[in-house]
Amino acid sequence: MRIAVPNKGSLSEPAVAMLREAGYRVRRDSKELVVADPDNGVEFFYLRPRDVAVYVGKGQVDAGITGRDLLLDSASPAVEALALGFARSTFRFAGRPGTAQTAGDLDGRRVATSYPGLVRSCLAQAGIDAEVVRLDGAVETAITLGVADAIADVVETGTTLRNQGLEVFGEPILRSEAVLIRRPGRDEGGAVEVLRRRLTGVVTARHYVMLDYDCPAELVERAAELTPGLESPTLSPLHDETWFAVRAMVPRTRTNAIMDQLYELGARAILVTEITACRI
């Protein structure tokens, strides 16, 4: 199986980290363009982020990691197989304050972007007739230099826009994040499915922590409501028969709130441990 991985930019490092956590061999330095991983029957190709969807869409590579925005911009027939939870951003119109209230105000005006495919299809869908100016990056500067009236670009914290005195307008065009993509058609031999399952394990492991605590027997039912786990929490008897040990996965973002509630209920010895990988 061949897998395409972004070789630079925002996606590269977290994509490599995720593959490493999923048990694959990754490159040791940024000059390595092809990495063989015979133990897993995989060959990794480190490609430009924009090219990943092109190779996967043409079927030369079985799967790849890219951004949802890059996939849609490329108009590649590759298929999104799994959202990976990093490189989250929105794709938005922006301009100087007062330039426009909605995308409709762009009629007859110029929009600079490095995602012309995405922007053209968004404008066409809304029936807006605007000129798209294609730039390679740093598009925020296009307005200052008079090349465009507005821009459409990736926004994460909004710092870049603020620094240029720009404001977003209109509805977000897209919510993006890193995604696993696969070539269209059948997954020969189910090879991509193994990759997808492994990456799901990493995404889930990042999402949850393992919570262990001791709980008086009469409070176990109420404690189980606070920590229902995936199927049901694990109960183990303690030597002191009036207590149980309870174990359940909980969403990472709610860990401390749940620990507070358990403690107030009467649970003790509440411990949190990291999950490094899992199959759900």
Ligand SMILES: Nc1ncnc2c1ncn2[C@@H]1O[C@H](COP(=O)(O)OP(=O)(O)OP(=O)(O)O)[C@@H](O)[C@H]1O
């Ligand atoms: N600041 C950011 N925060 C989150 N995601 C981002 C950010 N900038 C770019 N991305 C995402 O990274 C992908 C773009 O990949 P690309 O390699 O072009 O990143 P980049 O950081 O812009 O690289 P470059 O150094 O070439 O500008 C897109 O999916 C985009 O949504």
Ligand SMILES: O=P(O)(O)OC[C@H]1O[C@H](OP(=O)(O)OP(=O)(O)O)[C@H](O)[C@@H]1O
């Ligand atoms: O909302 P923010 O947190 O400021 O992030 C968004 C910025 O990050 C990316 O820029 P990058 O540094 O990749 O430069 P580029 O425009 O040349 O791609 C993106 O193109 C935006 O400009």
Ligand SMILES: [Mg+2]
């Ligand atoms: Mg960039």
